[in-house]
Amino acid sequence: MKALAPLTRDKQDTLLLVAAALLVLAPHFMHLPWWITGTVCVTLLWRVLLTLRGRRLPPVWLLLPVALIAMGGVFQSYGTLLGRDPGVAMLTLLLVFKLLEMHAKRDLYVVLFLSFFLMLTSFFYSQGILTGLAMAATLVALLTVQITYQYTGSVPTLGRRLRLAAKMFALAAPLAAALFVLFPRFEGPLWGMPGDAQGPRSGISDTMAPGTMTNLALSEELAFRVRFDGAPPAQNRLYWRGVVLSHYDGRTWTRIGGRLYRRDGDAMTLRVNGTPAPYEVTLEPSERRWLFTLELTPPALEVPGERVGESDELESFTVRPIHRRVRYRAAAYADYAVQPELDPALTGKWLQLPAGFNPKTRELARTLRGDGASVDTARVVAETLLLLRMKGFVYTLQPPLLGRDAIDEFLFVTRQGFCEHYAGAFVFLMRAAGIPARVVTGYQGGELNPVDGYMTVRQSDAHAWAEVWIKGHGWLRVDPTAAVAPDRVRLGLGGALPREAPYGITAFRGDKDSWLARLRFHVNAGNNAWNQWILDYNPERQRNFLAELSARAADRQTLAALAILLALAWLWRLLRARRRRDPVQTAWERFELLLARHGIRRAPDEGPHSLAPGWRRWRWRTKKRPRWPNSCNCTRRCVTARSMTMNDTGRSAVWSNC
Amino acid sequence: MLEAFWRRVFRFERRKARDGDVVLTLRRVYILPARAGLAFTVLLVLMLIGATNYTLGLGFALTFLAAACAVADMVLTVKNLAGLRLAGGRVAPVFAGDTAQFGIHLHNAGNTDRYAIRLRFGTVGEGPPEHAADVPARGSATVVLAIAAPERGWLRAPRVHLETRFPLGLFRAWSWWQPDLRVLVYPHPETPAQPLPMRGAAREEGHGEVGLDNFAGIRSYQPGDPLRHLAWRQIARLAPEDGGQLVTKHFEGGAVAELALDFAQLPPHMDVEARLARMTRWVLDAEQRALPYSFRLGHHRYAAGLGDAHRAACLQALALYGREPLP
Numbered sequence: 001m002k003a004l005a006p007l008t009r010d011k012q013d014t015l016l017l018v019a020a021a022l023l024v025l026a027p028h029f030m031h032l033p034w035w036i037t038g039t040v041c042v043t044l045l046w047r048v049l050l051t052l053r054g055r056r057l058p059p060v061w062l063l064l065p066v067a068l069i070a071m072g073g074v075f076q077s078y079g080t081l082l083g084r085d086p087g088v089a090m091l092t093l094l095l096v097f098k099l100l101e102m103h104a105k106r107d108l109y110v111v112l113f114l115s116f117f118l119m120l121t122s123f124f125y126s127q128g129i130l131t132g133l134a135m136a137a138t139l140v141a142l143l144t145v146q147i148t149y150q151y152t153g154s155v156p157t158l159g160r161r162l163r164l165a166a167k168m169f170a171l172a173a174p175l176a177a178a179l180f181v182l183f184p185r186f187e188g189p190l191w192g193m194p195g196d197a198q199g200p201r202s203g204i205s206d207t208m209a210p211g212t213m214t215n216l217a218l219s220e221e222l223a224f225r226v227r228f229d230g231a232p233p234a235q236n237r238l239y240w241r242g243v244v245l246s247h248y249d250g251r252t253w254t255r256i257g258g259r260l261y262r263r264d265g266d267a268m269t270l271r272v273n274g275t276p277a278p279y280e281v282t283l284e285p286s287e288r289r290w291l292f293t294l295e296l297t298p299p300a301l302e303v304p305g306e307r308v309g310e311s312d313e314l315e316s317f318t319v320r321p322i323h324r325r326v327r328y329r330a331a332a333y334a335d336y337a338v339q340p341e342l343d344p345a346l347t348g349k350w351l352q353l354p355a356g357f358n359p360k361t362r363e364l365a366r367t368l369r370g371d372g373a374s375v376d377t378a379r380v381v382a383e384t385l386l387l388l389r390m391k392g393f394v395y396t397l398q399p400p401l402l403g404r405d406a407i408d409e410f411l412f413v414t415r416q417g418f419c420e421h422y423a424g425a426f427v428f429l430m431r432a433a434g435i436p437a438r439v440v441t442g443y444q445g446g447e448l449n450p451v452d453g454y455m456t457v458r459q460s461d462a463h464a465w466a467e468v469w470i471k472g473h474g475w476l477r478v479d480p481t482a483a484v485a486p487d488r489v490r491l492g493l494g495g496a497l498p499r500e501a502p503y504g505i506t507a508f509r510g511d512k513d514s515w516l517a518r519l520r521f522h523v524n525a526g527n528n529a530w531n532q533w534i535l536d537y538n539p540e541r542q543r544n545f546l547a548e549l550s551a552r553a554a555d556r557q558t559l560a561a562l563a564i565l566l567a568l569a570w571l572w573r574l575l576r577a578r579r580r581r582d583p584v585q586t587a588w589e590r591f592e593l594l595l596a597r598h599g600i601r602r603a604p605d606e607g608p609h610s611l612a613p614g615w616r617r618w619r620w621r622t623k624k625r626p627r628w629p630n631s632c633n634c635t636r637r638c639v640t641a642r643s644m645t646m647n648d649t650g651r652s653a654v655w656s657n658c
Numbered sequence: 659m660l661e662a663f664w665r666r667v668f669r670f671e672r673r674k675a676r677d678g679d680v681v682l683t684l685r686r687v688y689i690l691p692a693r694a695g696l697a698f699t700v701l702l703v704l705m706l707i708g709a710t711n712y713t714l715g716l717g718f719a720l721t722f723l724a725a726a727c728a729v730a731d732m733v734l735t736v737k738n739l740a741g742l743r744l745a746g747g748r749v750a751p752v753f754a755g756d757t758a759q760f761g762i763h764l765h766n767a768g769n770t771d772r773y774a775i776r777l778r779f780g781t782v783g784e785g786p787p788e789h790a791a792d793v794p795a796r797g798s799a800t801v802v803l804a805i806a807a808p809e810r811g812w813l814r815a816p817r818v819h820l821e822t823r824f825p826l827g828l829f830r831a832w833s834w835w836q837p838d839l840r841v842l843v844y845p846h847p848e849t850p851a852q853p854l855p856m857r858g859a860a861r862e863e864g865h866g867e868v869g870l871d872n873f874a875g876i877r878s879y880q881p882g883d884p885l886r887h888l889a890w891r892q893i894a895r896l897a898p899e900d901g902g903q904l905v906t907k908h909f910e911g912g913a914v915a916e917l918a919l920d921f922a923q924l925p926p927h928m929d930v931e932a933r934l935a936r937m938t939r940w941v942l943d944a945e946q947r948a949l950p951y952s953f954r955l956g957h958h959r960y961a962a963g964l965g966d967a968h969r970a971a972c973l974q975a976l977a978l979y980g981r982e983p984l985p
Binding site: 146 | 714825827
């Protein structure tokens with residue numbers, strides 16, 4: 001502040017306002033086109049220079065064309081003026097131009113309120129914990145500016161103003177927290193968001209070609225988090241079912257699409273036994289429609305705010321792509337049979353193979369099948385898995401490129417592949433052997449966070465496996481990858497493909513007990529709590545939480561404790577308020593009240609001495625001494641000795657005898 | 659006993675100390691959103707809609723924080739005014755047509771500074787000039803509010819309007835206070851001034867010679883007056899804007915000039931107010947020229963004298979002539 005000290009108050013205030021505006025605008029620089037960022041910076045700089053030099057603000061006839069040109073630029077950059085991103089760009093420009101057009105106090109409020117709204121729009125792009133902290137700091141800065149402009153006389157130092165703003169923030173925080181929890185929420189969106197949808201992020205897609213899964217395996221991005229009500233199932237049972245791929249064109253596996261599953265229909269017969277394991281999934285926004293469920297979850301998912309469809313291949317999906325975090329509850333059965341009594345005539349679509357591809361694999365399949373009229377599915381599966389295990393197949397993230405007859409090359413030449421190679425080749429073999437089979441993609445495994453009990457499933461847990469249909473048993477899961485690399489299923493990808501310790505520091509390798517891993521678990525749990533309670537506190541969560549809260553608060557003890565706390569707080573305040581008062585002044589005021597009750601009064605312009613004759617007269621008449629209202633001895637001495645002097649306002653000033 | 663306890667707890671009585679000297683209790687402070695506050699409400703609604711539409715968890719947090727800040731602002735705005743103790747200060751008599759100035763003391767017994775408290779006389783619609791005051795914690799501030807004094811007599815201070823929007827300006831808290839203050843308004847002195855009604859020797863022009871025996875007042879300096887006759891006291895007292903030229907003591911030989919200001923001696927056809935105005939002018943002139951004067955107005959009879967007390971008594975009599983004194 002020393003450098004600013006010689007500036008006039010107006011200039012200091014303006015510079016502070018510009019600084020706060022910069023705080024608001026800075027988070028937007030990351031996503032705005034470069035020319036807008038440049039315009040914003042130049043305009044702010046211009047404003048600062050104008051302020052420092054004491055020049056006048058530019059006239060409207062100069063600002064208006066510039067603003068129009070900037071609007072044209074926004075149209076040029078985004079192709080539209082409507083929608084979220086162009087709107088944010090326009091608001092940023094509006095804010096900086098408004099800073100150049102401030103003449104009345106009203107303009108200050110316009111700038112400040114625009115800043116508030118711009119802060120909100122920055123959450124389109126980031127809502128992390130750090131963003132939250134930055135928001136708090138920016139809010140305090142904005143409050144400081146608003147307070148600064150309210151002073152009419154002396155202005156305290158910037159530090160004291162900041163402290164006042166922080167005090168306001170601290171006062172507001174509990175109420176804001178209560179509002180956050182209790183204020184009725186509505187399920188958004190209120191209107192469609194055309195053009196706002198973001199491009200697809202990484203995630204399980206509708207197709208599978210060599211390389212699809214490998215790309216995912218390199219991403220540490222979060223796919224979803226799961227919390228089991230009870231103990232989580234064993235690692236090798238954690239198959240998160242996503243998309244079922246049934247059509248092969250020689251290179252790519254695709255869905256054949258299914259009818260919408262009807263809950264009362266007969267297309268799907270499902271038998272489950274035992275008690276289900278309930279769990280709750282918090283799915284990250286993927287811009288895709290797939291919902292992932294633990295095998296095997298009967299298809300009856302309910303996702304708040306979304307319409308859910310199910311195919312007869314046991315896929316669950318939302319009707320619209322998911323652009324926000326969603327939560328859904330489900331329960332999985334360990335013992336199940338899917339479509340055990342399916343008419344074999346309907347299984348044709350799971351026997352489809354492109355003609356003219358992979359002759360050697362077909363030959364192998366024929367060998368495995370044998371000559372019997374009916375195929376012994378269990379034997380063929382077992383022999384195929386044995387083959388994969390014994391023939392020196394390698395599980396790797398860097399498989400060699402494959403040519404036209406990809407499966408032939410994989411099975412007989414390279415013998416190196418990732419899960420998609422194994423699943424694809426296995427299903428091809430089965431079909432060639434006359435066994436209905438299909439590829440299932442999803443996730444396998446997950447990392448349990450011991451801090452908060454949530455299981456984290458990342459994109460690197462993406463996996464592909466196979467299902468074969470056996471009459472009487474239905475669809476059975478077969479994971480050929482597990483035959484090659486059992487550790488993949490037992491320990492996860494990290495266990496199957498140990499990575500080099502980065503920089504040779506073992507702590508970075510991600511062992512479960514290293515301090516870094518523990519730190520990572522804590523950060524992860526913090527992020528999760530932030531997501532669950534701040535970002536995804538939706539109407540459903542609010543209902544559940546309030547129901548739980550009211551169940552607890554109805555408890556008589558809780559109510560009593562709250563009442564006692566409130567009473568204590570009130571008493572404490574009271575005591576503090578009493579202690580603060582000047583005891584002599586209090587005594588004097590009581591004394592005056594006492595006299596006033598007997599008609600002895602003092603005009604505002606009279607001193608205490610003017611009370612003396614009336615006071616003496618009264619004492620003479622009543623022949624008694626008044627009951628002193630205060631035990632403070634000095635009060636009595638002071639008042640009776642009339643040694644008190646008052647200044648012209650009637651307040652005690654000097655006490656000679658005390 | 660119980661009553662005393664409650665009285666003690668709520669400190670009802672201690673708050674209203676005396677008439678005209680008041681502590682602004684919460685009950686006396688009113689508050690409504692200012693125009694900026696209404697705009698802020700609109701902003702909050704927009705933010706809430708935005709946060710709902712895009713399901714922005716942090717957006718909700720920001721919206722509710724901003725709303726809670728507005729509530730905190732409301733509380734702080736009330737607290738900025740409530741608990742303030744108001745007391746009347748000094749007032750100096752004025753002449754009709756001038757502006758009367760009332761000193762108003764603001765006392766802050768609390769532990770927080772109070773800022774930007776605006777005071778003015780009158781009602782909401784009127785626009786007399788506002789004065790802003792800051793009252794430090796456990797301190798006081800004085801504001802002087804002015805009001806036109808068109809007529810002679812007692813003038814009561816009108817109601818004082820106190821208002822504050824501190825700290826955020828979203829709310830306007832205000833209160834009214836009737837100070838127990840009054841100011842004495844003297845009649846407007848007559849212009850142009852009539853010569854003083856000198857009686858005795860001075861009246862008969864030419865009889866008395868200008869001599870050195872008897873002091874006969876002062877007059878403006880004329881070239882040739884001896885320097886030792888300069889009336890330094892009067893020169894020092896007169897401000898230059900009151901025609902503060904050099905004045906000389908004026909001595910007359912012969913009979914002593916006697917100056918009697920008598921209301922009854924004025925021409926009866928003159929308007930009462932005009933006569934009072936003339937008397938006022940004469941009192942001022944006599945004081946200025948340091949001529950002792952006697953004063954008669956109704957039942958007020960003051961022997962010849964000079965000085966501030968004499969002057970004040972005479973002017974008060976003139977101001978209140980025919981007027982009921984205020985109760």
